Amino acid sequence: MSGFTAWLADAEDTHAMKAIAVGLPTKRVESWKYVPTRSLARTTWKQADPQGVEQFALTAGSFINVPTLDGLSVTGPDLLPGEQRRLNKMSEAHGFALTQAALEHSRLILTVGKTASVALNLHHIANQASSAGFAALVIRVSPGAQLTLIEQFDRTTVEQANLSSLRCLITLGRDARVTHVRFQAANSHAHVFTNLDVECGEHASYRLQTIEFGSKLARSDIYVALAGKEAQASVNGLAITNGSQYHDTHLAIDHVVGDTKSEMTFRNMVDGKGEATFNGRVLIRKDSQRSGTEQSIANLLMSDSARVNPKPELEIYADDVTASHGCTVGSLNQTELFYLKSRGLSEADARAFLQYAFAEKIVEEIEDPEIRDLVETQLLGELTHGELIAELKESVDV
Amino acid sequence: MLSIQNLHARVGDKPILKGINLEIKTGEIHAIMGPNGSGKSTLSSVLAGRDDYEVTDGEVIYQGQNLLELEPEERAWAGVFLSFQYPVEIPGVKNIYLLKAAVNAVREHRGQPELKAGEFLKLVREKLKVMQMDEAFLHRNVNEGFSGGEKKRNEILQMQLLEPTLALLDETDSGLDVDALRIVGEGINRMRSPDRSVLLVTHYQRLLDVVKPDFVHVLAQGEIKLSGDHTLAQRLEREGYEGIEAA
Numbered sequence: 214m215s216g217f218t219a220w221l222a223d224a225e226d227t228h229a230m231k232a233i234a235v236g237l238p239t240k241r242v243e244s245w246k247y248v249p250t251r252s253l254a255r256t257t258w259k260q261a262d263p264q265g266v267e268q269f270a271l272t273a274g275s276f277i278n279v280p281t282l283d284g285l286s287v288t289g290p291d292l293l294p295g296e297q298r299r300l301n302k303m304s305e306a307h308g309f310a311l312t313q314a315a316l317e318h319s320r321l322i323l324t325v326g327k328t329a330s331v332a333l334n335l336h337h338i339a340n341q342a343s344s345a346g347f348a349a350l351v352i353r354v355s356p357g358a359q360l361t362l363i364e365q366f367d368r369t370t371v372e373q374a375n376l377s378s379l380r381c382l383i384t385l386g387r388d389a390r391v392t393h394v395r396f397q398a399a400n401s402h403a404h405v406f407t408n409l410d411v412e413c414g415e416h417a418s419y420r421l422q423t424i425e426f427g428s429k430l431a432r433s434d435i436y437v438a439l440a441g442k443e444a445q446a447s448v449n450g451l452a453i454t455n456g457s458q459y460h461d462t463h464l465a466i467d468h469v470v471g472d473t474k475s476e477m478t479f480r481n482m483v484d485g486k487g488e489a490t491f492n493g494r495v496l497i498r499k500d501s502q503r504s505g506t507e508q509s510i511a512n513l514l515m516s517d518s519a520r521v522n523p524k525p526e527l528e529i530y531a532d533d534v535t536a537s538h539g540c541t542v543g544s545l546n547q548t549e550l551f552y553l554k555s556r557g558l559s560e561a562d563a564r565a566f567l568q569y570a571f572a573e574k575i576v577e578e579i580e581d582p583e584i585r586d587l588v589e590t591q592l593l594g595e596l597t598h599g600e601l602i603a604e605l606k607e608s609v610d611v
Numbered sequence: 612m613l614s615i616q617n618l619h620a621r622v623g624d625k626p627i628l629k630g631i632n633l634e635i636k637t638g639e640i641h642a643i644m645g646p647n648g649s650g651k652s653t654l655s656s657v658l659a660g661r662d663d664y665e666v667t668d669g670e671v672i673y674q675g676q677n678l679l680e681l682e683p684e685e686r687a688w689a690g691v692f693l694s695f696q697y698p699v700e701i702p703g704v705k706n707i708y709l710l711k712a713a714v715n716a717v718r719e720h721r722g723q724p725e726l727k728a729g730e731f732l733k734l735v736r737e738k739l740k741v742m743q744m745d746e747a748f749l750h751r752n753v754n755e756g757f758s759g760g761e762k763k764r765n766e767i768l769q770m771q772l773l774e775p776t777l778a779l780l781d782e783t784d785s786g787l788d789v790d791a792l793r794i795v796g797e798g799i800n801r802m803r804s805p806d807r808s809v810l811l812v813t814h815y816q817r818l819l820d821v822v823k824p825d826f827v828h829v830l831a832q833g834e835i836k837l838s839g840d841h842t843l844a845q846r847l848e849r850e851g852y853e854g855i856e857a858a
Binding site: 547548549551552553554555556557558559560562563566567569570571572573574577601602605606608609 | 659660661662663682683684686687688692693695698699701702703704705707708709711712713716717720727728731732749752769773
């Protein structure tokens, strides 16, 4: 039984019936064993109508104000066979993915034309109580095209449970380039679900930066396939988990063919009673020779009751590869704290400096100055005593 | 200024300092020399408040206060500065953030007004010039990717900005080439003042050729075995520590 049962029953199709039968995943499902599902089960979720949104946004399961841009076209409604197969696979990922598929309210298919260069800024806005929105976004990036996709999960003032789910497919043609930034600062009642499936063609390059501060519960399942020779993917992420938040990222990079490169960097900072899960899997298949991967996972625990569940997984079946990986879990470095305090910084300020430093290693990689500033400002707002650093930045940055 | 009496300290179960007695008067420069493992760095770390060391006996009075009761940041506010043997890298934090935060934290506790951005930049540029450091250092992350010599210059730059009353310089000369040694040495000399005392911990005499100490002490096996004037350093360079330790 879940808070979606009545809604699914109304949908009356076979997917929905299956989703009801399966229910929410239990702790016995490996990939969901840490996810606190209570609020999903207890809220009676409903569909709402989009309200009061002016930008290009996904709200209440609908895409509104889709921009008209050179090089960008709205296509569809039909999916290509490969896309259908990938979406089907997505809905088998875990029990909740079935619900996400069955309650899907809308689907937007966008094509970035050959050699075009497009920048898209999509806001996720959940502004209605107990409402859940489910949607799919399919983006075809033509050969030689470039796309910058910025997703911002806005902090709304709605004071009851809300949920947004996006299943997203991105397909990069030969030589295509995608820079994808996700900045999730949704409010403390939000439940955010992301299923992202990326396929990179020959010589294509995909870069994802995912920053997660907000929400009560966030779960991301990200799969990147390097399906063409000399394709490359770089994913870096930061989750700051505080209070009673739960953040969960399951990230997989699949070297489907050889001569491909990947980089995976993820940092968790957990404070209060927060809990964060990171599962980072890299698969280099048997025939994917001359591939390379670098993986680095760091976890910073700021309180005694904070929890982190990191799981790096490297599966390498080819023999001619380069691979490096590292995973650390710890609290603030005592030598670094002593150094700062010996210069006159109070304990609280020294701790703020080091927390900022930990997060900044990911944030400083964001290329777009506007979004980087926005992330930094909110980062400093998240940190206890972040105002000292905010003041310093203001006064001495040129 | 500083009075160390019968100071004993250990790391875990291992005693390192076994009864140090040392008086440093205002305006004096004292050098502590000694072989590896004699406790030189432990002494400066204990004075700065590093908590890897446990003080088991003795006391340290600094300007009338019990120094050992103060937190490291309180010691900094009271005018104690430690130049680290191995300056710590802090990736993600710009050098200038640390410098400005440190200067204003110390000023606040000394009852001085906070330096505004313009005043601070003027001051820091002046000090960079003294240390022959490029302004780009300000915008690099604290000590990250700095060479050994650059890290030590950055320590002395911090000292110049913080204007301590008691400077503890822990092997500030190690890892420096001849030119950097001169720059660092001159940086220290500029800080000589009748109001300021310096405790220089060093393994070699070469820094003492540039910064001439008033007193030289030989630390071995956790105790001060011998004290003298600056000529003692030259004697050590000729005769080594073995003769002293045997005596």
